[in-house]
Amino acid sequence: MEMGIMEFINVAAHNKVIELVILAIVFDTVFGVLRAVKEKRFNSCAGIDGAIRKVAMLISLVFMLAIDMLIKINLIGFIPETVRTYLGLSTVGVAEFFSLLYIAYEITSIFKNMALCGLPVKKVWAAVRAFLTKYTDELPDTDELDELPGDSTTGSVKTERQQEKTE
Template sequence: MAWASQIIKVVIVAVVMDTVFGCIRAIKEREFNSCFGIDGAIRKISMLVSVAFLLILDRIVGLNLIGFIPAAARAYLPANHIGVAEFFALLYIAYEVVSILKNMTLCGLPVKRLWQVIRDGLKKYTSELPDNKDEVAPK
């Protein structure tokens, strides 16, 4: 359970960081965005509530989803058991990190190259990120 509490803390930190950078971006652009507004708040609260619910489910069912984590990534995890809550928490962290980097780039912070590498990697696996409206064009 110690691993679960640590990963939940990381999810909370990622949500807070994304909200902060989303607010800074909204101030800079003088308009609401997906991180700062009702849609962003609903998404972030839903992530936290679902992780809390999944922690309860893990206590009842006790599934181990470590097999769904790529072998290369497992070497970095400090656990041999990944419950449903931890599994979704890892996905939420990945989602929030991408959003944080996008917001940092759009705020003008010097992470543009890192964002471009991640964005290009994402294009191999999904067509959903980044959205065209928030695309950071290379200069």
């Protein structure tokens, strides 16, 4: 079956998992910009590196969706049963599989940015981190979040760190 470009765009535009990736990217960008304003400097979300990473995620999803349309691969077995049930997935192509990974990555970044902006999300972040730790051991570095005060739900992060002098 031959698919036209408009049909491909329609399929991509109505893929719910890809829509979630786009939504996560938007939220991460918003909170990254707010964090950059608060800290008065660019960060991994509100700078050229973050923009390149986000565009690369979207471009890779378009290519993976094209692969899914050419070769029918079902990677549902790689998705934990609880996640499958929660999301209502019956099949998972390459694009959806990587979309779920991108969503997990963006969620960690969103909560990190929210916490570093001083929003009261430290306990929610801890729950998200515990959930993600159950399924992966490759969480991003959260040293900045670990510096937030004890059990408080908001906090500030030191904007400058002392560098060790090496002579």
